[in-house]
Amino acid sequence: MSYLCVDIGATNVLIGTVDNDLEEIKERSTESFFRNIEKELETLRDKVDQKEVFVAAAGPIDKNEGYIFPPNLPENRIQILRPFEKFFEKVVLINDCNAAALGEYTYGRTSAENLLYLTLSTGIGAGVIADGSLIQGATNNFAEVGHMKIADEGECGCGGTGHWEALCSGKNLPRLAEREVGRRFDSAQAFFEEYKKGDEELKPVVEKVIDYNVTAISNLINLYDPAHISIGGSMGLNQFDLLVDRGRIKEKVIHKMPTIERSSLGKKVVLQGLKAISEKEKRREGDYRDF
Template identity: 25%
Template sequence: MTSPSSAPPAAPEAGGGLGRAGDLFQLLRDGRPWTRAELAMTTGLARSTVAGKVDLLLNSGLVVSVGEALSSGGRPPSRFAFHPQARTVLAVDVGASHVRVALTDLNGEVLAERCAQRTVAEGPEAVLGYVVDSARKLLADSKRPQSLLAGVGIGLPGPVEHATGRPVKPPIMPGWDGFDVVGFVQRSLPVPVLVDNDVNIMALGERAAFWPGVDDLLFIKVATGIGSGIISSGQLQRGADGTAGDLGHVRVARGAEVLCRCGNVGCLEALASGAAVARSLAAQGLEASTGADVVGLASHGNLAAIQALRQAGRDIGEVLATCVNLLNPSVIVIGGSVAAAGEHVMAGVREVVYHRSPPLATTNLRIVLSRAGERAAVMGASQLVSQHVLSPAGVEAALAAASAG
């Protein structure tokens, strides 16, 4: 599996790095219309060279004619632009207790989707079987041929070895350890399949949709577990083995005697995840077994739930203060099911982060709730694929396939 870039490729330098149509295409990914003359002027290439590359892109469908530009005399020059509807992407969000499958275009616009309450503990064959069946149904209902499917992006709620797409000892995914997710899906859908940790792709989705100009962003998912997606200098940071951002198992002071499912004590997840907050409320006699129950209690004004959520925010803030000191992000986005509690969690996070981090690191820091919400993961899964297939090498492969066909 070829590793995709985590951000759109930079435009090629004028006069260099433009030996292929795939390189020239990177200039067109901004979506605005161009003429051949404008491309030739920007790149320094001969107009005949540009014309040949543009014709290849037009024939592939990735670029489409969008009318004519104003003429200073003679025949008006044609204008053309990136055509995101040329291909479709299957974007998959596998959560602890749900599976969301969406069909999108190359810009991440959702065309159709299906969602089911299924637990990841059902095992890979059952869950991925549902994904494949949903893909076929979505393609059939949308009347879009499978031949135009560019790829499949999948987010999983556990550690993923990025080079192979295989889960690695995921704590809440029995039967998934080392499973060949890519191979299983490709037996039914023979296209590129890219797999990553769910919070990584949520970071990609949130940034692409709402913070495209932000190069340093942390996405924090607070749900059954707690994790973060780290975007630094515009690139998703996965670390040496794909485990970067696992905040849930950082120790916090308040949890000295609290046992975590990982076998250690004092982990953030054991104190501030949705399940952990529910357990603390159940011990007080309240009916709560999930994070959704906690959010529901808080929304109805239950003071114990509100206080527990604010304390969870403080615990998360304790860990995030260290992250702010280390990574200096300009935006921290809080998402996941527990984020539905909104300002109760946010108040606790802000209280500690702004208190414990130096003024220089927080002067321009924004701590906000996710705007993508429950669609953050499918938006990111779509980005994972589009960034891969629209890279210079990906476009060249598409052009070669079109020529062979």
């Protein structure tokens, strides 16, 4: 009995079919996925025998009305449920970091009952497992930590100033670099490639990002008291050792310092979370509102 899981990221979409295990993972650019969405979904529907799909998208999402707000596309408000409902009998939409937290909790290496999943990617977001339960919030957007104010500089896509995401996300880090050292980079990845070649001029930018990450992550630990923090997202996975300074975070933590590691499930963490939601639902465990 196979079904579909779709992880809609700001830059790429990951699609997995589940038949006991997660298998056959495909990757598309988010732009091309939405350009060909109906054709794509029609093909995918024929690959699974249960006409159900679990969809994760970067927050904030409007779960009831079925809208997502992708930060990187020309169209910044997309009705997601309608095209899926055309081809699938059942569609479940969830915030991607919430799914990832559940994925890490269910299938990851950690055995922590209090866990925070953090994505450092095009945007910054989190998902929280507290005392063994996924916390979703009133609108399924719990822990939009990228919009926590940590400085007085940096315009955020949401209209605010000094939000963590406005300074340290993959999308906004090049703007920070331009303000600090007057040089333009097409992407955070291009910035880090240049830095790792030994370009000392970029060091103050990296130090500033580390400072901001220390402030933000220690705030989160003091607020949520996790035993473990799992960090994912393309920047979180690729630049973990550079950007996460555990020693300095520990100095700002008022209680026990959690373990902080790169996500043990890597790029598949959100898809694994969707699989976990499906299995929870099949067992009819009552922890998850609407599931």
